[in-house]
Amino acid sequence: MIESLQAFAASFPEPLQWLAVALVSAIPLVESYFGAVIGVVLGLPVAVGIAVAVLGNVVSMLLFVNSAHAVRSKVRAGKEEPEQRKHEKLHRAFDKFGIAGVSLIGQTMLPSQITSAALVSFGANKQKVIFWQIISIILWGTIFGLLASAGIPLLTR
Template sequence: MIDALRDFTSTLPDVLQWVGVIVAAAIPFVESYFGSVIGVLAGINPVVAILAAIVGNVVSMLIFVFSAHGVRSKVRSGKEVKPESPRRAKLRERFDRYGVAGVSLLGQTLLPSQITSAAMVSFGASKNAVILWQVISIIIWGTVFGVLAALGVSVLR
């Protein structure tokens, strides 16, 4: 899939290749870290690739957070809480242990930021805190992977 996204981005006109990176980074599991790599491998300036990947991932994450917040608000109004699935219980346990900052920074190693951010909001975490820490995490992960990709490409030349 990464190769297909890189090829898609490479086939766009030079002026629009950053749009391909934004689209790719908005996809869960691709996110800012693989989005920045896709951009660098497609030949885009690493700074532009990293910024585009961050923008795509942040926009996608915001859509998930605001959707989860809206759904939670409607569901919680006057209804009983039903038992959690085992997977959701495991995610809640990690949330309770590490908090919003920990889950945001480390959660991307297990699940996409879109899923972890929506889950945290559904658990009752502050929407603004989730957004803040997810943006910080997206910037860190996208920058690290983009820089590593740029260094790797420069070594291979």
């Protein structure tokens, strides 16, 4: 899949390859980390590859968060919060790790878009979810982008 996305990005004219990296980074499971790798492998400057991958992932995550928030608001309108929680296991993870912990480590298991939408749908503060998801997206994109930039000379020799 990554090779196909890299070929897609490479098919763009060089001045627009940054846009292709942003587009593929908006895809759940590709995100900022694989998007940054694709950008670096295409030859974009490391900072540009990371920045556009982060931007694409953030825009996508914001669409998911705001959609989940809107749906939850409509469903919850006029209803009181139930005493019993339906998804007790997920709520225990919230209680244990909080929004920051789930946002930072959640990308190892689920895409940021899915994690952020789930957090908001379960009643987490939308602004806090957005804040911590952006931190996480920047962190993961930077780590993978820097690893890719360090690894490329090893692959080309």
